[in-house]
């Protein structure tokens with residue numbers, strides 16, 4: 001049997017597996033099965049904790065529910081940090097991901113702040129398919145147009161909108177996710193600026209669809225909004241599942257503060 005923890009950060013939910021002792025290699029089909037909300041446990045992402053031999057407390061592998069791998073997952077990073085801190089009693093945790101080394105601070109029960117590192121603003125780092133201005137992409141579909149883009153270790157595009165009421169996210173989201181301007185696909189954020197310190201965001205996630213929250217998406221949105229002169233360097237980002245406090249610090253790093261919760265523990269049959 002394969003024990004797992006079911007965790008979530010503002011409703012963005014994860015199946016967390018511990019492979020620090022026994023290595024785990026899950027085929028994309030197995031990931032899709034576990035993530036299936038009817039035939040499996042159900043989750044937006046599957047997170048595998050692995051040992052790290054370069055000074056971090058652990059390595060975190062992030063797999064979307066479609067089986068694709070991502071370099072970053074902000075909400076999962078808070079959850080894994082809380083889990084590791086619970087084990088060790090530490091206040092600070094270092095987690096390595098494909099995108100780099102992240103440092104997290106436990107601020108209280110179920111409250112974690114992660115230094116997500118600097119955003120990547122060049123077209124080749126997002127990545128985009130050509131030398132476009134990442135502040136204004138020549139992309140429009142239906143009621144949305146003119147997004148900004150950046151990477152937080154994973155690709156994000158942010159469309160700024162005035163009203164969610166008639167926004168067909170389930171229709172335009174997957175089309176934009178797979179637009180050829182994004183050679184590695186992209187997470188698509190739809191952001192309403194409510195003030196210079198408050199943003200309402202919904203995200204169609206690459207490889208997972210519309211989620212209740214997206215941590216790296218909230219970071220990318222604050223960065224893109226500030227670059228456009230729409231917010232300050234700190235804002236509350238309100239999503240369907242909850243709020244995150246995002247700060248683009250003077251040192252260029254993006255700090256993401258928010259909840260990390262465990263829903264339940266379970267066991268998977270050892271057939272994977």
Ligand SMILES: N[C@H](CCC[C@H](N)C(=O)O)C(=O)O
Pocket residue numbers: 012044045062064069070071072073074075076154155187205206207208211213214215216217
């Ligand atoms: N779908 C994302 C990974 C999960 C990001 C999100 N759940 C977060 O909290 O950052 C991608 O493929 O880049």
